[in-house]
Amino acid sequence: MTAPALAHPAVPVAPVQLHQVSRHYGTGEARVQALADVSVTFPAGSWTAVMGPSGSGKSTLLHCAAGLDRVTSGRVLLAGQDVTHATDATLTGLRRRAVGFVFQNFNLIGALTAEQNVALPLKLAGARPSRQVVRAALAEVGLADRARHRPRELSGGQQQRVAIARAMATRPSVLFADEPTGALDTGSARTVLRLLRRMVDTAGQTVVMVTHDPVAAASADAVVFLSDGRIADRLARPSAAQVAERLTRLEG
Ligand SMILES: Nc1ncnc2c1ncn2[C@@H]1O[C@H](COP(=O)(O)OP(=O)(O)OP(=O)(O)O)[C@@H](O)[C@H]1O
Numbered sequence: 001m002t003a004p005a006l007a008h009p010a011v012p013v014a015p016v017q018l019h020q021v022s023r024h025y026g027t028g029e030a031r032v033q034a035l036a037d038v039s040v041t042f043p044a045g046s047w048t049a050v051m052g053p054s055g056s057g058k059s060t061l062l063h064c065a066a067g068l069d070r071v072t073s074g075r076v077l078l079a080g081q082d083v084t085h086a087t088d089a090t091l092t093g094l095r096r097r098a099v100g101f102v103f104q105n106f107n108l109i110g111a112l113t114a115e116q117n118v119a120l121p122l123k124l125a126g127a128r129p130s131r132q133v134v135r136a137a138l139a140e141v142g143l144a145d146r147a148r149h150r151p152r153e154l155s156g157g158q159q160q161r162v163a164i165a166r167a168m169a170t171r172p173s174v175l176f177a178d179e180p181t182g183a184l185d186t187g188s189a190r191t192v193l194r195l196l197r198r199m200v201d202t203a204g205q206t207v208v209m210v211t212h213d214p215v216a217a218a219s220a221d222a223v224v225f226l227s228d229g230r231i232a233d234r235l236a237r238p239s240a241a242q243v244a245e246r247l248t249r250l251e252g
């Protein structure tokens with residue numbers, strides 16, 4: 001018999017759940033409803049792509065789910081914790097322990113080497129990572145030989161892999177990525193997508209990824225489509241052609 005899910009609190013059944021989440025920005029005439037009554041669950045050990053036209057609320061969804069932004073109403077559960085009304089200190093702690101974030105433009109610190117960049121979140125979380133641990137993280141993304149290089153000495157795809165190693169260093173229960181392949185050429189993008197797939201398949205990582213690229217979305221297990229801040233559709237294991245077709249109808 002398999003053990004009940006509750007026996008493993010470190011691996012919750014669904015590390016991210018949004019219940020009827022709305023997010024407004026601004027007031028009066030400047031008021032924008034970035035998310036409107038969004039309910040979505042990102043299951044453990046799965047990879048979900050979030051797609052939709054520009055301004056449809058994808059980044060807002062990611063930021064609210066990751067505890068980087070506050071919701072106007074609704075509830076967010078992250079790594080088994082209700083973070084809706086959490087204090088800033090609680091949120092910061094949770095982000096450092098439970099969440100990894102990868103950005104389109106990598107956001108590496110230019111003055112630090114690859115290994116120093118990877119070690120940073122561990123240090124912020126209060127750990128004193130050994131060089132061995134950091135080198136192992138770089139080896140996992142195929143960059144063992146680039147540990148002493150600074151970001152400007154690396155290609156875009158290599159920088160994004162360092163950013164993924166950094167995001168994964170604290171073994172977060174969920175990895176959020178906002179257009180992680182957006183700035184990459186086709187070959188580098190494919191390398192990053194393969195890496196994410198391996199993390200999901202072999203380490204049971206949960207990944208939530210915003211992308212504009214139907215090929216990238218088709219690498220995921222499911223695709224959630226946003227339109228005007230609402231969930232418009234969800235497809236399981238779609239082909240790139242199906243994703244493109246659905247997206248065209250949303251943008252039309
Ligand atoms: N800090 C903010 N202040 C005011 N409005 C905002 C803010 N952040 C986002 N918005 C608005 O909320 C809506 C959703 O923005 P969001 O960044 O989530 O879109 P997106 O789907 O990620 O778009 P893109 O594909 O262009 O990145 C947009 O209309 C945007 O202008």
Ligand SMILES: [Mg+2]
Pocket residue numbers: 058059060
């Ligand atoms: Mg965005």
